[in-house]
Amino acid sequence: MRLFVPLLALASLSAASAQAPAKCALAARVDAASYAALTMTGASEADQDNVAFTWAQCRAAALNANLSNSPQLRARIVNLRGQYRELRDIESELAGIRAGGGTMYGHAVPRNYAVLEPRIESLANLARSSAGAVKSVQYEGALRDARDMQAAYIKTLRAYKPRPDETYVRYDAKDWNARVNRYEAVSKSIMRTLGNRGDAATALGYSILTDWAFGADE
Numbered sequence: 001m002r003l004f005v006p007l008l009a010l011a012s013l014s015a016a017s018a019q020a021p022a023k024c025a026l027a028a029r030v031d032a033a034s035y036a037a038l039t040m041t042g043a044s045e046a047d048q049d050n051v052a053f054t055w056a057q058c059r060a061a062a063l064n065a066n067l068s069n070s071p072q073l074r075a076r077i078v079n080l081r082g083q084y085r086e087l088r089d090i091e092s093e094l095a096g097i098r099a100g101g102g103t104m105y106g107h108a109v110p111r112n113y114a115v116l117e118p119r120i121e122s123l124a125n126l127a128r129s130s131a132g133a134v135k136s137v138q139y140e141g142a143l144r145d146a147r148d149m150q151a152a153y154i155k156t157l158r159a160y161k162p163r164p165d166e167t168y169v170r171y172d173a174k175d176w177n178a179r180v181n182r183y184e185a186v187s188k189s190i191m192r193t194l195g196n197r198g199d200a201a202t203a204l205g206y207s208i209l210t211d212w213a214f215g216a217d218e
Contacts, residue, residue, distance in 0.1 A: 027058035032114040045107050053110035056117045063121055070128060076193060077124050080205070083190050084120070088112045088213045090183045094157060095214035097176065100168030105214075112213050119208050123201060132201030140198030146206035147191065154184050156216035 126132030
């Protein structure tokens with residue numbers, strides 16, 4: 001069961017988004033920080049979450065529309081975006097469990113979407129250009145390094161058990177293992193989608209995989 005602060009936070013953001021039209025025309029023309037500066041009416045953590053989430057959703061919709069003439073690539077990008085987001089969600093959930101809870105882990109989710117979306121745009125741009133197909137020894141090495149880093153990250157998660165003095169930790173072994181199992185399954189699915197070509201587009205896709213929201217032992 002994946003019910004934790006991050007998902008509760010996203011549920012409230014989705015409800016708020018349904019009540020107010022997203023300013024997607026503006027989001028299409030400016031970066032996330034500029035969008036926040038121009039649209040945020042309050043200074044609360046929730047306001048910052050909402051602005052980041054809205055910007056990311058607007059940009060995602062724009063990219064999907066831009067890829068309408070490339071349905072196969074569009075489907076891959078939509079799938080990868082959902083999976084990358086899920087990884088960032090689980091990373092936040094697991095960090096929150098280790099910390100004994102805390103709102104920062106919920107706030108990290110929509111804000112990470114705003115960090116993730118420009119990289120998804122770059123991935124889509126490379127995937128449909130000759131620059132993305134350029135191979136190099138550097139890119140091949142980046143793929144190997146990313147696979148090793150992700151495997152080490154998952155190994156650290158699997159080995160985690162709270163110390164006896166960490167009584168604040170919200171740890172349940174069965175629940176923790178289920179989350180880690182899901183995390184590993186999504187990671188492997190992303191790698192299967194990206195493939196093993198040592199080109200620029202694939203290297204970028206792997207670099208997004210290991211751009212974690214929180215470290216495995218934070």
